[in-house]
Amino acid sequence: MKKDKSMEKEILIHAEKLFLKKGFALTSTTEISRESGCNQALVHYYFRTKEKLFEAVFQNKLIVFISSFLQIDQSNISFEEKLVGKIETHFDVLYQNQQLPFLIINELITNPERIAAIKIQVESNVQLIYSSFSRELEAEIEKGNIRPISALDLFLSILSLNINIFLLKPLLKDILSLDDEQFNRMAEERKKENVRTIIMSLKP
Amino acid sequence: MKKDKSMEKEILIHAEKLFLKKGFALTSTTEISRESGCNQALVHYYFRTKEKLFEAVFQNKLIVFISSFLQIDQSNISFEEKLVGKIETHFDVLYQNQQLPFLIINELITNPERIAAIKIQVESNVQLIYSSFSRELEAEIEKGNIRPISALDLFLSILSLNINIFLLKPLLKDILSLDDEQFNRMAEERKKENVRTIIMSLKP
DNA sequence: CCTCTATTTAATAGGGCTATTAATACTAAT
DNA sequence: ATTAGTATTAATAGCCCTATTAAATAGAGG
Numbered sequence: 001m002k003k004d005k006s007m008e009k010e011i012l013i014h015a016e017k018l019f020l021k022k023g024f025a026l027t028s029t030t031e032i033s034r035e036s037g038c039n040q041a042l043v044h045y046y047f048r049t050k051e052k053l054f055e056a057v058f059q060n061k062l063i064v065f066i067s068s069f070l071q072i073d074q075s076n077i078s079f080e081e082k083l084v085g086k087i088e089t090h091f092d093v094l095y096q097n098q099q100l101p102f103l104i105i106n107e108l109i110t111n112p113e114r115i116a117a118i119k120i121q122v123e124s125n126v127q128l129i130y131s132s133f134s135r136e137l138e139a140e141i142e143k144g145n146i147r148p149i150s151a152l153d154l155f156l157s158i159l160s161l162n163i164n165i166f167l168l169k170p171l172l173k174d175i176l177s178l179d180d181e182q183f184n185r186m187a188e189e190r191k192k193e194n195v196r197t198i199i200m201s202l203k204p
Numbered sequence: 205m206k207k208d209k210s211m212e213k214e215i216l217i218h219a220e221k222l223f224l225k226k227g228f229a230l231t232s233t234t235e236i237s238r239e240s241g242c243n244q245a246l247v248h249y250y251f252r253t254k255e256k257l258f259e260a261v262f263q264n265k266l267i268v269f270i271s272s273f274l275q276i277d278q279s280n281i282s283f284e285e286k287l288v289g290k291i292e293t294h295f296d297v298l299y300q301n302q303q304l305p306f307l308i309i310n311e312l313i314t315n316p317e318r319i320a321a322i323k324i325q326v327e328s329n330v331q332l333i334y335s336s337f338s339r340e341l342e343a344e345i346e347k348g349n350i351r352p353i354s355a356l357d358l359f360l361s362i363l364s365l366n367i368n369i370f371l372l373k374p375l376l377k378d379i380l381s382l383d384d385e386q387f388n389r390m391a392e393e394r395k396k397e398n399v400r401t402i403i404m405s406l407k408p
Numbered sequence: 409c410c411t412c413t414a415t416t417t418a419a420t421a422g423g424g425c426t427a428t429t430a431a432t433a434c435t436a437a438t
Numbered sequence: 439a440t441t442a443g444t445a446t447t448a449a450t451a452g453c454c455c456t457a458t459t460a461a462a463t464a465g466a467g468g
């Protein structure tokens with residue numbers, strides 16, 4: 001254990017690793033302490049309850065996830081170029097946080113009470129993302145550059161395509177006999193394919 | 205309790221319901237027995253272990269899931285029509301088993317040992333689905349009717365688009381304030397949109 | 409060196425869960 | 439009606455988990 005990091009930080013790091021890997025229910029504070037190299041009571045000393053520790057981790061991760069839809073808009077590029085940028089940025093964030101989609105989906109379903117927390121985070125950001133994007137989209141449709149489609153539908157399609165390779169990662173790795181490096185290469189290809197799929201599907 | 209159904213069947217039904225809702229880890233045999241209206245020991249009497257009970261449920265569901273890719277091929281229709289049929293059939297099976305994607309993803313990630321079981325089921329069916337489909341796809345590409353794309357990529361795109369609305373169901377219902385009926389209507393729209401997205405993305 | 413506070417550990421209460429066992433109710437056949 | 443076999447329950451052992459408490463230890467400042 002590097003002692004320059006505080007034990008509190010150490011616990012947070014390992015908690016994150018384990019929660020991401022197995023979700024809330026299957027991770028015990030005992031295991032977190034074991035991995036962090038400290039007594040189990042210490043986990044509770046710093047974070048009081050497992051729930052609070054999870055929230056500390058989850059909030060952070062949620063921000064990462066939601067920020068994956070945000071991208072600096074340069075206004076001197078075309079809508080299509082912007083859109084490609086958004087899809088790629090989104091994918092890249094997921095690529096850097098490959099277990100994140102699982103954690104979110106898992107908590108969404110097994111722990112519906114947590115939706116409230118997610119909702120707050122989502123809603124406070126949704127204006128930023130949705131409204132301006134929606135306006136631009138409609139303008140493009142108006143101009144006849146792309147076929148009619150709601151912003152929600154487009155958003156869901158991008159999300160779906162980008163998320164799923166990471167949700168299916170264990171299965172894909174096993175069935176196609178890929179090591180991590182090979183999987184990552186495949187993911188890079190998927191990114192391009194997702195962009196292609198979305199852009200082509202928008203042709204008028 | 206309808207006593208015409210055997211208790212064993214009753215247990216299986218409620219086990220399925222609970223496993224689908226919360227996954228393996230969060231479902232206890234105690235809860236299954238409570239829901240089924242019997243003593244907890246009886247669950248073990250019939251299925252020996254929670255693990256075996258889960259397998260009994262999971263195998264069945266896995267077959268449903270995998271069969272969702274199979275569709276009777278009428279040869280007198282065009283490739284595009286066939287493809288639309290496949291996408292829609294796939295979606296419909298998911299629609300009828302809305303919690304199924306979650307269960308599979310959840311087990312895939314939290315219980316990697318179970319991948320072996322999934323793999324066997326998948327592989328024995330993959331020939332049927334993949335090989336003939338792949339051949340037809342390549343023929344269409346050859347003819348210039350659709351752009352070059354691997355069968356795997358196409359397959360993943362369809363799977364991604366179809367699955368995700370059900371994974372995101374709790375969040376969508378909450379954020380958009382939908383009741384079940386409204387969600388189902390939305391899902392129906394999504395089905396059309398998914399077909400549109402895929403078909404348009406294949407234009408050469 | 410001593411003291412005060414922050415950190416860490418040991419011990420344990422209390423609860424839920426899985427699985428097992430022994431005892432009891434039920435059913436059908438002789 | 440007795441018996442044999444199946445279905446069901448009550449009771450409980452044994453685990454692991456969360457959370458709490460009290461005690462031990464370390465480090466900083468006087």
